[in-house]
Amino acid sequence: MDSIINLQKKIVPELTDLLVQRYQILRQVSHEAPIGRRALAARLGLSERVLRAQVDFLKKSGLLDFSSSGMSVTDEGADILKELADYVRKLQDISFLESTLSDTLKIGKVVILPGDSDQEDVVKREIGRTAAHILSKLLSDGNKHIVAVSGGTTMAAMAANVSGSQPNTVVVPARGGLGDNVELQANTIATVLAQKLGASYRQLYVPDCVSEDILNSILKEDIGVRAVVDIIKQADILVHGVGRASVMARHRRLGSEVIAKLEADGAVGEAFGQYCALDGRQVYMTNNAGLMLQDLQHIGTIIGIAGGKSKAAAILSVIRASRQDILITDEAAAHEILKMAKEQ
Template identity: 25%
Template sequence: MAFDERTLYEIARHYHELGKTQNEIADSLGISRSQVSRALKQAQDEGIVVIHVIPPEFDFTDLEAKLCSVFGLRDAAVILGSAGSSRLLTQNLGMAGAKYLDKTLKAGHVVGVSWGATLRELVAAFSETKPTPREIMVVPLLGGQGQASPDLQVNDIASRVSMTFSGSHLYLHAPSFVDTPEARATMLNDSNIKNVADKWATADVAVMGIGCFVPPSTLLEEGGFPPDELIELAKMGVVGDICMRFFDVHGEPVNTPLGERIIGASLEQLKSIECVVAVAGGVNKAQAILGALRTGVVDVLITDDVAARRVLEMAS
């Protein structure tokens, strides 16, 4: 027996809003309880009933304040960690980052973006946060990542951020690293690339992930580095990166031959940006987050409570 839309609505309203049992509804309509059960399922399938599961609210105000105090941050946002699912945590961090950008970006802002899984999820979250349009310009903070998935690529992320806000964007038609320092110098002298690079130190806001050397890691899996170079970086004490700029756990830049081949904003250029927002979480990234905070680049950290506590524990 199929029910019309009006009957489905009435059955659903009496059950979900008025609190009547399925037996009571069946008696009042002269139908069986199993028919009421099927009608409730049909109402859900047809979108008459939409179920939202609302997570409990957790107050991490003290944790956020301690992060700001210990590391001199302008702001911090801490979300509940996700047990056992790195993908779910990345999605939740992306949502938190999208909400933070929505309240931070102003018309006329130049916004720098990096690459990676967290930025991908941040962009995806805009479909739910639905920010109001505003005129911004979005620029990549480094070149592309070779064979990385298209939705992880910085040019794709820049394009999608700008479209979300009805703004504009520039493409950086260059790889994130080249074969020689001479090749890098040549590319940075190209007028199209220079047009983007000139905005790295003068952007108003930058949003980026933090790469780490502990799996799961987009940097290790999608960064395109030869294995021998990754091994060498680890031997030199590298714990993470911001825009392919490597640092140790103390926040000190680790100067490597690879660094001379990177096409992207330097740590000094990133420090010149008015507001740098880093979005990263997971206990596997704790060392990298600690090192990133100690570089002095990050103004705002968005992370989860498990990573935040671990970072503070290591810093004490």
Template identity: 25%
Template sequence: MREEKKKLLAKAAYLYYVEEKTQNEIAEELNIYRTTISRMLKQAQKEGIVKIHIEGIDSEIFSLEQHVKQKYGLKQIEIVSVGKEETEAEKDEQLSQTAAYFIKRNIEPNMTVGVSWGATLGKAISRIENKRIGNTTIVPIVGGPSHVNSQYHVNTLVYELARKLNGQSIFVNATVIQETKKLKTGIFESKYFGELKEHWQRLDMAIVGIGGSLSFKKSQWRDLLTEEDYEALRLREAVGDCCCRFFDQDGKLLTGDLYDRTIGLDLKELSKIPHAVGIARGKVKAKAILAMIKRGYIHSLVTDQETILEVLRLDKDSTFQV
């Protein structure tokens, strides 16, 4: 049995037997049909996952998930266990696998799904198994990078996700940061951009990466920032970005010249989408993740254990600290 499937069976069992939630509540929380939950609970017993305690998965993770979910009012959260000896590459791989399973589980027929970019998000999409879902439309919610990297360009991610779901894809033909506000406005108000903006107005779900420290400049798009941009962001104490929109530790959007030159969905609009999912890991991103979830820009989060513990530490919550 695949590890992702085993964990989902164990989570359903934990919510039912330990949290004492009803099958209807579990179905709503996991975005799975009520009848499927019943079968999953039976399979969990058949597979030996449910005995006196939850077997094969560290149930402490589920307790941590429930604490974070309730503390920040999240719809869903997936936290990946982290071993002491694991390399950063191994941690990235585990997160990508979990994120892939999460995305596949949450996309339903007739959805319009927005996608931003990032290495972790790109790896997650590459690991999604083909699944025919009726009438899905996948669209970019940010502009493209300066130099096309076919592996992680937002249009590539959109195309790959649509292909794997047998859906429709819409592309963007402009870089995320323009030289002037006038150029950005001209593109944003052009006829060709109209179709994409219409899709932004009816998004059912958005899947986004979260950027952290300003010291990390090897992003596909941060090379479009000028030294003046960086200096302004440092002075205003930016802690991260999402959809190429920067914010401070309180989640306040840093508007101004750079903001006005950026082609991407506004984070206030992101928060209004029925289901906005953030995928990110790494202690350097903890401040950004904390700001995003406290401000309510995203509704669900896929991360790992060491990252979320750092988020709680920054928020002065010692419940799960060693």
């Protein structure tokens, strides 16, 4: 297949762009069906005239179905979409990019999805879907597992795409947290993931960013909370997102003095309430029950998921600050990470 792809690129390079464009259309419709032409054109950044020509072709080919409510992918289109995924990855040299990033970051496995999560929400959902598939494979060995998960939009996409039957698995939040955006918090994602897997779950009701004295008091006096923390510390699989330091500091409503200190110390990434500089230094840590970066050395498999060019520095900082076994990201973030690593 590689030789055919190389010939195609040399002799008819315009077909590569056309194939990728039609693949992106099918992928977007698959995630958002039913969807109208105008909305689809806006999602993909195409003019309605260009989009109309492509969707008409896909309809005539039996891959798209039109109705009064919008477009949807036919069964044949869904099958073609699955088959095209690997072909498109090879067309865009994604496999080479994966191996290059793996070697550069010294990570055992890197999976890269085409596109940029900052520009296309569908890419973020694809990252979540891929993470769900990898997690399902890890859980299929028949052993008992404790899975810890963090919060965030990409993590929510992962939980939404998981399926299976894992009654021996326990799902726990990687850390506590109460407040806004409950649907994106680790407790909620742990619950959704457990329900999708037919697994059991535990929740950790400890407010985010409490003082050290209050946290120690909660852990000392609340047997239930302490028991959940003990289970979290025994997790053998961790799936977590990565946040931009500035965004997460505002989200957690850290004081202006703390935010100024983060900026002065060069914090660019955040995971588990710990803020990291680009060189991997941990420059600030919030108080919270659950996992911390130093706990990761005791976990069997660690999966980091995050995408978008804007998160490249954050991803690189967290990887340098901690051990990661699998990274699932997108093409835009991968190229930017390699650029940063080369510049340094």
